[in-house]
């Protein structure tokens with residue numbers, strides 16, 4: 001811990017003092033069922049936006065705006081359904097200070113008691129023995145969103161100046177594809193977000209349950225489909241079996257050549273594009289708190305392809321993977337239907353990492369699939385296409401904002417955080433980086449077992465309160481850097 005410690009104890013003490021109030025604030029937020037995926041609950045999502053506006057106003061934010069995003073595009077039941085607004089606000093506008101934009105979302109995943117919750121999902125339950133707060137949105141993402149407001153409240157109470165200018169951007173459609181957000185960020189990059197130096201997102205989780213992490217990378221995803229067709233209609237195998245070329249047979253053959261059973265991608269050239277592992281990066285994996293047993297517990301099996309922590313994490317975070325997802329048009333029910341499907345569409349995707357070039361990857365995939373199909377000499381037709389791609393993201397875990405967040409974490413938790421990446425994607429990360437041209441930091445509050453999209457979602461009180469201290473401390477270290 002060789003860094004000059006800032007005198008943040010008064011801030012931390014004030015956050016402790018305000019704990020009952022912060023828990024009450026979260027309770028009020030959880031009580032609003034702002035489920036963006038349920039059209040009938042749209043008024044509640046809007047109510048949650050107004051709740052935030054009220055809180056921001058009380059805390060002394062300026063330029064508070066509810067940005068309307070217009071009508072939600074189909075598929076929708078109500079063709080006039082309005083998207084929930086994006087909440088913008090600003091605290092401080094001192095040109096001598098750096099400006100940090102914090103992003104979070106105020107919508108939540110659906111939740112019903114009948115799904116298996118032990119308590120009502122939209123009534124916060126404080127288990128005082130374990131000191132855990134249960135409720136939909138507690139960790140994803142209402143706890144972290146309110147965390148930023150709590151930091152301001154603690155500063156106000158102390159009479160401390162905030163060390164940076166803060167801009168908040170809270171959206172209400174994150175759980176439903178972030179509709180309208182990319183356009184807003186692009187539009188405001190030179191306006192509302194003009195002075196922004198750094199973007200911090202608190203919307204992911206620790207890897208495990210005991211050690212705080214800072215996240216510096218996400219994999220991307222290129223999703224493909226292979227269409228094989230031949231006969232003019234689905235046929236009966238009793239009549240046509242053995243005398244026509246069957247699309248499904250060709251598709252299975254081709255799909256089986258993409259990846260082997262130990263996870264190796266068989267398409268030539270893909271692994272050549274992967275960035276070499278440096279000693280510095282390799283060393284980051286040593287300290288990480290993770291085990292094969294944790295993977296087994298998460299997968300509910302003993303099917304790990306790797307027998308040690310470092311290989312598992314590297315293959316989850318910094319190497320590509322290819323997964324076969326399904327076949328559209330194939331018979332998939334129970335029973336013994338003797339159909340020969342006329343047209344089948346195989347779906348697979350590749351999780352991408354630095355320095356894979358998306359376009360080059362597409363070319364390699366297309367050529368390989370077409371070549372493999374040609375080898376079959378089939379009379380059917382094959383077409384391969386990309387149906388979706390999202391780029392990977394990786395930041396420098398040694399830059400100013402990560403260093404500041406690491407110091408704040410050490411002050412609060414007395415431990416150097418693990419520097420982690422994630423195997424999945426958070427598309428908004430890239431949008432901010434690209435549109436604003438600034439660094440993005442992922443600074444999670446909750447634990448790996450919080451059950452973000454699951455039943456009994458929770459946030460430990462220690463994560464909530466220490467999380468507030470970490471967010472606040474981070475602003476101080478970053479402001480001084």
Ligand SMILES: [Zn+2]
Nearest residue numbers: 140141174203
């Ligand atoms: Zn979230």
